[in-house]
Amino acid sequence: MPKVGMQPIRRSQLISATLEAVDQVGMGEASIAYIARLAGVSNGIISHYFRDKNGLLEATMRHLMQVLGQGVRRRRAALKDPSPRAHLRAIVDGNFDASQVSGPAMKTWLAFWASSMHHPALQRLQRINDHRLYSNLCGEFRRALPLADARAAARGLAALVDGLWLRGALSGQAFDTQQALRIAYDYVDLQLAKAG
Amino acid sequence: MPKVGMQPIRRSQLISATLEAVDQVGMGEASIAYIARLAGVSNGIISHYFRDKNGLLEATMRHLMQVLGQGVRRRRAALKDPSPRAHLRAIVDGNFDASQVSGPAMKTWLAFWASSMHHPALQRLQRINDHRLYSNLCGEFRRALPLADARAAARGLAALVDGLWLRGALSGQAFDTQQALRIAYDYVDLQLAKAG
Amino acid sequence: MPKVGMQPIRRSQLISATLEAVDQVGMGEASIAYIARLAGVSNGIISHYFRDKNGLLEATMRHLMQVLGQGVRRRRAALKDPSPRAHLRAIVDGNFDASQVSGPAMKTWLAFWASSMHHPALQRLQRINDHRLYSNLCGEFRRALPLADARAAARGLAALVDGLWLRGALSGQAFDTQQALRIAYDYVDLQLAKAG
Amino acid sequence: MPKVGMQPIRRSQLISATLEAVDQVGMGEASIAYIARLAGVSNGIISHYFRDKNGLLEATMRHLMQVLGQGVRRRRAALKDPSPRAHLRAIVDGNFDASQVSGPAMKTWLAFWASSMHHPALQRLQRINDHRLYSNLCGEFRRALPLADARAAARGLAALVDGLWLRGALSGQAFDTQQALRIAYDYVDLQLAKAG
């Protein structure tokens, strides 16, 4: 049943199917046929909307990044306390948002990271994402610490967040958000304590 | 010309070729034909030594884990200072050993992690590895801290080490080992300082 | 915005795009999408005007034949010298008209010839064309030679013209019209000389 | 039933199947699956022996050229009369050999010619072939005529031979070899008569 103006609908429909597919069988086995079947459309439609499979994967990764970015921004905008500590906690919170620590999200991010090692287009996206976390953190630490300390703290906290996330993803158990937050908040406080 | 005792030689030859292949083209494109060509042997021989492709991948991951484990053990055995701090630093050092932060090693680990989400055999290996790092760290922190603190510190340090490693791997630049060590040592000291 | 009387315009627009497409990428790769893009119209419109792809190809071949036929007729009508020799030269000239020895024309004719071996509709057209050249030549030779000689001369000259054209097309260089004309004119004179 | 040393057997088997397929359905429809089915082998084997479809087509065209070249050489070697006229007739004969004027051969040559317009590898082969006919003819004409005349005669005869062959191929009827030979021999004699 062809219609006009289907583009945004189909695109998000296919991106959702891609996330689902990567969650279910992994990126290597998430074939176009599999994704199309999940989306309930024909194989050919994917080329119609995303040129080729890489186009679809790229769009999917971009979508994940947007969701993450929005989660962080929303939390920071809602802050009443403008202190660096509050902002840093909000950034950390955003990275451990329920949307990011679900099984599917973790599997998909991990798959994209591995893929990005050999796909320049994904690599570019992934570095933008990495850099965004670092510079967000660095900006806040800078308000409390000298530049060198701020940079080291930002690098450390970014690594800690990613590492907690990664180990959670690989653990095979439900992500223990409270535990992760406690460890990350502790790091924030230890670093900020260097200020005075 | 059949020879006797070829098994260990062939096996390590094929594991090396697998690492090389994953480094060059990624796990998705590292076909048996590609690996066999790198190793200079015929396609068929892989089933002979490793049942099938998964067998080869599993053996390769096991090999990586052994190298990592040996690096850590060697460093700890060579310590003159038996303090928890020295041991923790040795463990950290082992994880940032040159063999672990090279391009090929990082690409391969990352690929295995992503794969492990959908391959139980790899997942089992990977969890053993994760747990080993945590329990090594926890054992040392325990000598200086109460149990709860030791556990949190071990979880944090394990995550920090993995996170530093991960962000280094994804950065696309040569791994800055000095920087990573500085951040991790700092974390060790901050945690041990809680001992009073 | 629908218009009336678009049919002839659209048809010739699509035929031109087909010639261009066959010239650029060959008949095998000249997909409907490619042709439609060249013509600046939607895919679907082709079925509207030409039933299907074969209909478009057939119409395109018919168009080429018309151009060729007109070129020959025009030259013969313009003759002041009504001799067989003059007419034969005019027919030859028409077959080496600039419109026929251009890269696109040669590629397209060749493609149609090859296709005609397996498409009855094209085959029919192509035989009409072949026969027209032969009977034009035969009619003129007949004015100077006995029937058997006229037929042989017409067959020879038709073959020579097609052969010169074919070898020119395949040579990969610009068509050397002067050389082709010299060789064909020479054949005309050698045959007419048999008249005594 | 895998065997060793199958390469030459399989290669010629697949080339034969390709000729048969092009004859039956044309080059455009001669898919790998179709060819493989004709040969009674699996699809995959074609990549095994010819890298890809183009490799198979190229090998097939090379085969056709070899058969043609051998036919001509054989006839010339068997000549008792060493005159240019005899050699020229032998070359002509070779080009109208039964192997060249059969339906399959004509369809295949025509398909290759059309394809060569857009496939450099085939184009190269085709030009070698064209040039070989011309230079064979030119070499013989040169023994009886001044250079300029010899060149023109060779160009004319090559075109005439190709043209007779082409029109025969497109006629849809069995090739009339006697008629073609008569016309070509006539041309040979008319050109040689210019010698004085």
Place this chain on the structure above:
DNA sequence: GATGAATGAGTGTTCATTCAT
């Protein structure tokens, strides 16, 4: 009159695996 969304069969190609030699 014209669009472009949608299909589904078909393409060339790759691949892990098997097995006779």
Place this chain on the structure above:
DNA sequence: CATGAATGAACACTCATTCAT
């Protein structure tokens, strides 16, 4: 021990065609 011939399913992608709008 080791080869490489062979398979057949799976892959991403293309395409002519249909049809609601």
